[in-house]
Each structure stands twice: as C-alpha cells, then as structure tokens.
Amino acid sequence: xxxxxxxxxVMVEMQASDLHLKPMRPPLLxxxxxxxxxxxxxxxxxxxxxxxxxxxxERHIKELEEKQAVDIGYSVPGVSRFRVNxxxxxxxxxxxxxxxxxxxxxIDDWGLPNIIKEFTKVHQGLVLVTGPTGSGKSSTLAAIxxxxxxTRMVHIITIEDPxxxxxxxxxxxxxxxxxxxxxxxFQAALRNSLRQDPDVIMVGEMRDLATIxxxxxxxxxxxxxxxxxxxxxxxxxxxxxxxxxxxxQQKQVRMQLAQVFQAIISLQLVPRRDGNGMIAAVEIxxxxxxxxxxxxxxxxxxxxxxxEKSVQxxxxxxxxxSLTALVVNGQVSRxxxxxxxxxxxxxxxxxxxxxFGTAPAEDNMAECFSDFSKIEELLESKRLYGELQxxxxxxxxxxxxxxxxxxxxxxxxxxRLQNAFGQLDRLLKEKEQVIAERDKMRExxxxxxxxxxxxxxxxxxxxxxR
Numbered sequence: 001x002x003x004x005x006x007x008x009x010v011m012v013e014m015q016a017s018d019l020h021l022k023p024m025r026p027p028l029l030x031x032x033x034x035x036x037x038x039x040x041x042x043x044x045x046x047x048x049x050x051x052x053x054x055x056x057x058e059r060h061i062k063e064l065e066e067k068q069a070v071d072i073g074y075s076v077p078g079v080s081r082f083r084v085n086x087x088x089x090x091x092x093x094x095x096x097x098x099x100x101x102x103x104x105x106x107i108d109d110w111g112l113p114n115i116i117k118e119f120t121k122v123h124q125g126l127v128l129v130t131g132p133t134g135s136g137k138s139s140t141l142a143a144i145x146x147x148x149x150x151t152r153m154v155h156i157i158t159i160e161d162p163x164x165x166x167x168x169x170x171x172x173x174x175x176x177x178x179x180x181x182x183x184x185x186f187q188a189a190l191r192n193s194l195r196q197d198p199d200v201i202m203v204g205e206m207r208d209l210a211t212i213x214x215x216x217x218x219x220x221x222x223x224x225x226x227x228x229x230x231x232x233x234x235x236x237x238x239x240x241x242x243x244x245x246x247x248x249q250q251k252q253v254r255m256q257l258a259q260v261f262q263a264i265i266s267l268q269l270v271p272r273r274d275g276n277g278m279i280a281a282v283e284i285x286x287x288x289x290x291x292x293x294x295x296x297x298x299x300x301x302x303x304x305x306x307x308e309k310s311v312q313x314x315x316x317x318x319x320x321x322s323l324t325a326l327v328v329n330g331q332v333s334r335x336x337x338x339x340x341x342x343x344x345x346x347x348x349x350x351x352x353x354x355x356f357g358t359a360p361a362e363d364n365m366a367e368c369f370s371d372f373s374k375i376e377e378l379l380e381s382k383r384l385y386g387e388l389q390x391x392x393x394x395x396x397x398x399x400x401x402x403x404x405x406x407x408x409x410x411x412x413x414x415x416r417l418q419n420a421f422g423q424l425d426r427l428l429k430e431k432e433q434v435i436a437e438r439d440k441m442r443e444x445x446x447x448x449x450x451x452x453x454x455x456x457x458x459x460x461x462x463x464x465x466r
Contacts, residue, residue, distance in 0.1 A: 154199035234285030
C-alpha cells in the first residue's frame with residue numbers, strides 16, 4: 001500500500017496545489033500550473049485501490065460504487081488538510097488530492113482588492129465567487145468567512161462537500177455541515193438552515209436548480225448567501241443561473257436576481273513574471289442600479305461595458321482590466337496576460353493606451369496588484385495632467401499673443417511719440433524763429449521811434465528859436 005501521508009508531506013514541502021494518483025505512472029504534482037512527476041515508482045492499480053479505499057468510510061465506499069466518484073476531506077496532522085476526489089477510470093481507481101492550507105487566509109493575504117471587504121458587511125443578498133477549477137474560489141470564500149467571523153457577531157452556517165477549512169468561533173458562531181455526513185444534500189441543508197436562525201449561509205457550490213432556487217429565496221429573506229460557480233465571468237455566471245431555470249420562470253428569477261444579487265467575484269490564477277508561484281486576476285461586478293436594470297431587461301451582454309466604465313465610482317473591474325493592472329505592476333508578463341484573456345485583442349488595445357515601465361514591481365502580497373482602480377487613477381491623473389498641460393499651453397499662447405499685441409501697440413506709441421517729438425522740435429524751432437523776428441521787429445520799432453522822437457525834438461527847438 002502506498003504511504004499516502006508521506007506523499008502528501010512531499011506535496012506540501014514542494015508547495016504544490018494538487019497530487020494525482022494514476023495507474024502505471026509515478027505520482028504527479030501540480031506546481032505553478034504545471035503537472036510534473038516526482039521521483040517515485042510507477043503506481044500499480046491494486047496499490048492505488050488499496051490506498052484510496054483505506055481512506056473511505058462505509059458510506060463513501062457505497063457512494064463510490066454507486067456513482068463511480070466520491071469527494072472526501074482528509075487531514076495529515078501538523079501538515080495540512082486535503083480535499084480528495086476518488087474516481088473510476090478505465091475500470092481502475094484514480095485520485096486527486098487538493099491541498100487546503102491549515103491556516104485560513106485573510107483577504108489581504110491573497111492580495112485581493114479591498115472592495116471585497118465591503119461585501120462582508122452586507123446583511124442580505126447573494127455574493128458569488130466564480131472561476132475555473134483551482135482558481136482559489138474556496139480560499140477566497142474562506143477569507144470572506146474569516147473576515148466576517150472576526151468583525152461581526154452573527155451566526156454563520158457553511159454547507160460543504162466535503163468540509164475544507166475548519167473554522168473556530170471568534171465574534172461569530174459558526175456551524176459547519178458536510179453533505180453526506182451531516183445532511184443528505186445541499187438543497188436539504190440550505191432549506192433546513194433557514195430554520196436555524198442564520199445570518200450568513202455559505203453554500204460550497206450551487207450545483208443544481210433546487211439549490212439555486214433555495215439560495216435566491218434565502219437571499220430574499222434577510223440572509224447573506226455566499227456560494228461558488230464554475231464560470232469565468234459575471235455575465236457568464238448570470239447566464240448560467242438563468243439557463244438552469246425553466247423558460248416560464250426566467251422572467252421572475254431575473255427580477256429576483258436583480259434585487260438580491262450583491263456581487264460576483266471572478267478569479268483566475270496566472271503565473272508570476274518572476275516564476276515565484278501564481279497570482280490572482282480578479283473580476284468584480286456589483287449590483288448597481290444600472291446593472292440591476294440590465295438583469296431585469298435581460299441585457300446581460302451589456303454588463304461588461306458597464307463594469308469597464310464603473311471602476312472609479314463602484315470599484316468594479318473586468319478580467320482584462322485586472323490582467324492589465326498585473327502587467328502594469330510588473331507581476332505578470334504581457335504574453336501570459338494575453339494567453340489568459342478571453343479577449344486578447346481588447347487587452348492588447350488597453351495595454352497600448354498605457355505607458356508603463358518594464359521593471360517588475362516589488363513582490364508584496366499585501367498590496368493588490370490586480371486592482372485596476374489604481375491604474376484607472378493613474379489614467380485619470382494622466383488625463384487631468386493632459387488637460388492641465390493643454391490649458392497651460394493655451395494660456396501661454398494667449399499671453400504670447402497679448403504680449404505681441406502690446407508690443408505692436410508700444411511700437412505704435414513709440415512711432416507716435418517720435419512723431420510728436422519731431423513736431424515739438426519743429427514748433428520749438430518755429431518759436432525761436434518767431435522770437436528772433438519779434439526781437440528784430442522790436443529793435444527796428446524802437447529805432448524808428450527814437451528817430452521820430454529826435455526829429456520831433458529838433459522841430460520843437462527850431463520853432464523856439466524863431
């Protein structure tokens with residue numbers, strides 16, 4: 001029999017996310033998104049069967065025989081906890097072990113956008129965490145539950161298959177129920193939970209119509225419901241919910257969903273630029289009045305555009321915007337982001353609009369590198385700077401024109417002044433000439449008066465002698 005605990009210890013030491021047991025191959029570990037064999041002998045089918053059956057309880061064995069697959073939880077003390085799927089393939093057994101950290105992560109530990117903390121304060125409604133397998137949905141839900149547990153005095157009920165993270169009461173009281181052991185189904189546990197005075201209900205996965213309908217009903221009746229879906233975007237998540245509803249009920253469910261939906265968090269893990277593990281790209285959609293109206297009117301395809309326009313006010317962002325933020329912050333290469341995008345042409349266009357350096361940013365998980373709102377702030381600053389620059393250039397041009405106009409006026413004034421000075425010089429000269437002529441005329445007048453006086457006196461003397 002395979003010493004499974006030893007393999008799981010190696011898995012944890014190598015910081016792998018998954019361990020695969022497959023007949024006629026050595027054990028395979030998934031690390032940084034790639035599946036790699038480890039130095040171990042080839043696994044015989046009988047050894048795998050003996051090993052996995054030893055992990056099962058009687059009810060699990062019965063389920064495996066009936067459904068050819070079963071999910072269980074398994075712990076290695078002091079190492080980690082694991083979610084295990086055991087299945088039949090080509091008549092033999094196989095198994096995949098998913099590592100679940102012993103310590104429950106915080107929202108900040110994952111570098112998730114801070115707006116997610118606001119969703120933990122909601123008292124009723126539906127919050128979904130979506131993404132492909134292995135994208136961190138369970139860890140993100142656990143981080144949200146932990147934040148509520150640390151900040152609110154409420155009753156939290158979790159319904160899981162199997163139970164992954166083990167919570168301890170802090171401010172909240174937490175009840176954890178496992179499908180198959182504590183309850184026959186998600187739908188039954190969810191329906192019963194409404195009679196157990198819950199404030200927050202966490203459903204591991206909305207798998208079927210009955211669970212979806214009950215979750216929406218619970219959201220309407222004053223409870224915060226948290227759950228997951230295997231979808232890649234907000235629009236796809238809403239479509240998935242509506243597609244599972246019979247056609248004659250879809251209009252009613254759209255109206256309900258438009259009212260109870262609070263947020264959809266879509267995750268995708270992408271390799272870091274420095275090769276040191278993975279980092280999450282995060283899409284966030286919130287139930288704004290516009291989004292609610294779009295759901296009511298079945299305009300699901302318009303939601304993406306509204307999210308792109310609501311980064312600054314509602315802190316929504318699309319997956320492409322989050323990938324853009326990761327590239328700009330130096331956490332992910334452009335090529336990886338393009339490969340991860342469902343619309344690489346749109347991503348390429350968005351990246352071309354942004355000027356950014358090529359040096360990687362400092363690797364600090366406390367900072368959210370996937371938050372596009374920071375990039376939007378930079379773009380807004382760039383836009384405002386451009387407006388200020390245009391305004392400055394306009395003012396400079398206006399002042400230059402005014403200076404030129406004043407210069408022309410000054411030159412005209414100088415010309416007029418020079419003309420006035422010329423006229424003044426001419427008038428002064430004319431004045432001097434007039435004065436000179438006046439003095440000459442006075443001199444002639446005085447001389448003539450003197451001569452006449454002399455003639456008159458001589459005439460008087462002559463008459464006296466007679």
